[in-house]
Amino acid sequence: MLIHPWDAALDDAEWQAWLAEGHDFGQLCVNGPPGRPPLVVPTHFTRDGSHLLVHLARPNPVWAAIERDPNVVLTVVGDYAFVPGPWRAGAATPPREGVPTSYYTAVQFTCRADIVDDAEGKAELLRRQMAHFHPDGDHAVVAVGQPPYGRMLSGVRGLRLQVCEVRAKFKYDDHHPVEHRAAVADRLTARGRGLDAAAARQQRRRLDRIGPWKS
Incomplete structure (x- = not known):
């Protein structure tokens, strides 16, 4: 993933806060067999x-x-949106010659993945996931030998992924003038399609923190 200086996370707290907002679904990418494409698995984590x-x-x-x-x-x-070319044209550029982009x-x-295959290890992993996704505790106990989950443990395997590196990117034209970024955020909000409002929030948040871009 290419990360320009103006796209980079401002600090670790920025991407951590973004994840904590509810971004807990991703794609697990695993190297395939030689000569075959990678395997990609959509999953909560x-x-x-x-x-x-x-x-x-x-x-x-x-x-395997x-x-x-x-x-x-x-x-x-997440928080993605397509930005049409006319929205990005500079003051001296005809709108039709503006270059579109994605935010x-x-x-x-x-x-590095460690497979969890023992029953109690899987039960503990599921309990930790339940604590995140079911914080109100409105679910049966996950315990070996107890219904309903006990009998299902043999049908799943767990993964503990040791994080070796984190790369975060916030692509919202932060190297463009303040007025330009504010205008695009307003247009995204007005269009209101898909994740436009979420992208606009990210752009305004970054604008407030960064202000004019300093290379």
Whole structure:
């Protein structure tokens, strides 16, 4: 992922706060067999300190690939929008000659995967995920030998992904003039399609923190 200086996270707290807003669904990317493409698995995940927790169905073909090569990437993308060319044309540029782009936030975790296959280990992993996704506790206890989850543990395997590197990108034209960025955010809000409002919020938030871009 190309990250220009103006796209980079301002600090670790920025991408951590973005994830905490509810961005807990991503794609797990695993090296495929020689000569074959990577395997990509959409999945929810939970952060647990320096680890990410994932569970997948036992029949998933990704397991053989992870056993062969435990080096994986989990990527999360959100708050994206297409920005038409006329919106980005400078004052001296005819609107039709403006160049379109995409706005988005992306966080990529490079990890080393450890497979969790013992029953109690899987139950503990699921309990931690339940604490995140079911914070009100409105679910049955996840325990070995107890219904309903106890009998299902054999059908899943867990992953503890040791995070080795985090790369975060906030692509919202932060190198353009303040007036330009504010105008695009207003246009995104007015258009109100898909994730336009979320992209506009990110652009305004970054604008407030950065102000005029200083190379």
